Amino acid sequence: MIAYDTVVIGGGPAGISAALTCASQGLSCLLVAEKYGGKLNDISHLSNWFGGGLGNGVQLANSFQNELGGQTRLVTIVSTAVTSLEPVKQGGENSYIVQLQNDSRVIARSLVIATGTKQRQLGIPGEKMLLGKGVSYCATCDIPYFRNKTIALIGDNNRILAVTDELARHAKQVYLFSSLDSRAVRASNVQVIMGASFDKIVGIDKVSGLTYRDSKSKRVVHLALDGVFIESTALGNSQLVSHLVRITRDGFIKVDHATMATSLAGVYAAGDVTDSSYKQVSIAVADGTKAVLSVKKYLNMKEIT
Ligand SMILES: Cc1cc2nc3c(=O)[nH]c(=O)nc-3n(C[C@H](O)[C@H](O)[C@H](O)COP(=O)(O)OP(=O)(O)OC[C@H]3O[C@@H](n4cnc5c(N)ncnc54)[C@H](O)[C@@H]3O)c2cc1C
Known part of the structure; x- marks a missing residue:
């Protein structure tokens, strides 16, 4: 089974930003996205985004994709869903088996959950x-x-x-x-x-x-x-990790907002799926970056100890 430093689940702004940060930090990353762009595809008039010149969410998703396309050495993107996550000991360290809907499985040394929300x-x-x-x-x-x-x-x-x-x-x-x-x-x-x-x-x-x-x-x-x-009100789309980490009654993953760490070591969350009070593109992007900077620290610590 192929092993990655981190597997990012979700291809919205949080997941894409996490994958781009992996590339800048020299981490190998698999980005698994059921629908590339996530809710960016639903935004007809993009507001609260200060990159300039972008009218809608699809244009922003395309500009992210151009950047990701230049990072193929470290970042692999697959368009499918993750169906389950299970902890496993791999070479003496805590890792996760990531089961994909296309029947393949990979090993993740760490995880970034960026699966957004679903409607009630x-x-x-x-x-x-x-x-x-x-x-x-x-x-x-x-x-x-x-x-x-x-x-x-x-x-x-x-x-x-x-x-x-x-x-x-x-x-x-x-x-x-x-x-x-x-x-x-x-x-x-x-x-x-x-x-x-x-x-x-x-x-x-x-x-x-x-x-x-x-x-x-x-x-x-x-x-x-x-x-x-x-x-209707949105619920956190967290069923993949509901057996692993602490979540709120409405399915939002509880995180330490300084590091995006969940209650389980090596598992981070970013964007709308977290218990953050605010849900918008710029916040999801910042969360994805923070999560991977924390992954880097976590993996460095594992190597020292
Ligand atoms: C109609 C609408 C208009 C909006 N307008 C604005 C706006 O103008 N400005 C603004 O800042 N914000 C806006 N938002 C909010 C913004 O879209 C979200 O805050 C942002 O997209 C959250 O990003 P995310 O990456 O956390 O989640 P999402 O964008 O929801 O992405 C979630 C990703 O996870 C993937 N996924 C889920 N489950 C799995 C699985 N099991 N396996 C693999 N992949 C999975 C999905 O396919 C998707 O790629 C709007 C939202 C909507 C609905």
């Missing part, structure tokens, strides 16, 4: 089956496909008003399922529905409607729809 599912029948077929957790990414269509938006978090406005600008009609005070909604094509209990999202190959029970009238209502947007 609401558990409405049909939600999972129709995900990507009219059910979406990302209004900004998917609204271009719903111009002049009839859609539902479900959610209560503090972004709901902004998301409602965004969807209302493009869609023909928006049914907003929320406890939000309807007076806060200005657009004339938004109807606020409160106190609904969802029966199911209907559709076979794509969403065709939503059935719910009105809690006041007890009536079962069916809406014909083209799409259902769900604005």
